[in-house]
Amino acid sequence: MNPDLGDWDEDLPPEPEEAYQDLVRALKRKSGFGLYFVQCTPAEADRLIAKLPQDIPQKHIELLRLVEAIDNLYERVAEFVKDKQVDILLIKGLEYSLYKYEKRTFGEITENKFSDLTSVPYILNHLNQQRERFRDDFPFCFVFLLRSFSINYLIHRAPDFFDWRSGVFEVPTTPELVEQESTRLILSGDYGEYLKLTQEQKIEKVLEFQDLLAEKHQTEDGRASLLFELGNLLVSAKEYEAAIASYDKAVEIKPDYQEAWFMRGIALFQLGRYEEAIASYDKAVEIKPDYQEAWYIRGIALRQLGRYEEAIASYDKALEIKPDYHQAWYNKACCYALQVNIEQAIENLQKAIILNPECREMAKTDSDFDSIRDDERFQELIEQEEV
Structure with missing residues (x-):
């Protein structure tokens, strides 16, 4: 039996010009x-x-x-x-x-x-x-x-x-307008700027993302990028569960989206879900082996779990890519100090201080160094005057 196609377009939404x-x-x-x-x-x-x-x-x-x-x-x-x-x-x-x-x-x-x-x-x-x-x-x-x-x-x-x-x-919007507005929102995405937004402005921005994500003309690549930026906005608002859900949707569309895996790990880390965060960082560095930030933050998550040797190995990976990464040298020193490995703690802290003298001031009050604080070599290092 042939279907009656006489009214096939009866329920289709109007075209933009028709609605206008x-x-x-x-x-x-x-x-x-x-x-x-x-x-x-x-x-x-x-x-x-x-x-x-x-x-x-x-x-x-x-x-x-x-x-x-x-x-x-x-x-x-x-x-x-x-x-x-x-x-x-x-x-x-x-x-x-x-x-x-x-x-x-x-x-x-x-x-x-x-x-x-x-x-x-x-x-x-x-x-x-x-x-x-x-x-x-x-x-x-x-x-x-x-x-x-x-x-x-x-x-x-x-x-x-x-x-x-x-x-x-x-x-209704056109495919061209959807692409234009999506590109504008994605390119203007800036975590530092998100932090400056008021609560009302963040809500406005979230709803702007939602409108574009719901567009029938939205492309899969555009949707993945919007979900990633939405996740970043939600992280800035400390809405970590909602951010994780957004990153999950992004990597479902684009499994090799290393930035989304990385930021998903950040959100999990903020919730204290360190094992899950590490698994997310693992995905990021699997996709992009020279992802130094992911190696570094992975090390911090491992350190939170007391897995100091693994943390040090992760920092080393970051330093292979970026030898002047003073944060990685400093955190390696912290791990060695927590293991009471004085020589390695001082050696790594010294490298961090050379790269960034502010590390000396940080070490003076950082509880990670309490176990070696009375050591003469440590005292000499942190009391040295800047040249």
Whole structure:
């Protein structure tokens, strides 16, 4: 029997231009108060902001761009539209008022779970309670440009306001835009910068990763790289379990992703799961034998387990690759000191000090050297003046 293919595309999502034209037609027809919600990426939102005034020239279109959290949208709108003729008001940036009150754990965010639907951000509680005032006082169309996260928030936590919607539009992305946005996010990834982010900014960044990971046009390589960067962001937030889950997905896609294996080990190390961390470092150096950082951190994990000889061997591997690795020389000295091998401890500490004189100051208070601290040779080394 031949299947009926007459309506084969009935449930397919609209193309970006088709969705955009649907929005344009709706806004052209509508007069007076209306609530429209457009699900789109920040990049697509900027495109809409530029195009809508060109395609609906007969309407007076204004943009209210929110750049920080607010609790009262009514007052902000009233102030903004004062003395303006407005037919359509585009609003971008409502997300900032949601990040501030996001109470989910990072693990729940990465799994798209809502843990506490009774917690309503002030801004959404305000929208629920003031919808009649919006209708009565603002005789124009509101167009909220939102990411999928925000749409879900409105559905679950501002149902009264959302129920008055005139239309909901999803503007799908293109493969080119997905690649462009993914590349931007990956190339801008910097652990040091992640550490500087506020909690709200970290949540915003996590959700940005989530949006791109969920894109149907996302490539496997792009997905692996995004998962790796997401893991790094989660490590910076001390969300180690969620980070491990992200690295696991990255290496599932790309088994030879040595950086992901290494950072997975870092997250496991932070949880005190040293054996698992060592296994992860082993994978990293198996893929990249000259991965000096992995050899070095592997040595630290072995040292935590009291496996000093193995730790020393791991530091030696790092030093074969990078002979001026003062941290490896210093930590070798620590292992020898813990074994009360005074000669080797002093010899390795001396090499570390030559490479970095700060190692002398560290050794003065480092408890790893307590067993040899009273030795005359050790005292002489740490008391020497810098030349």
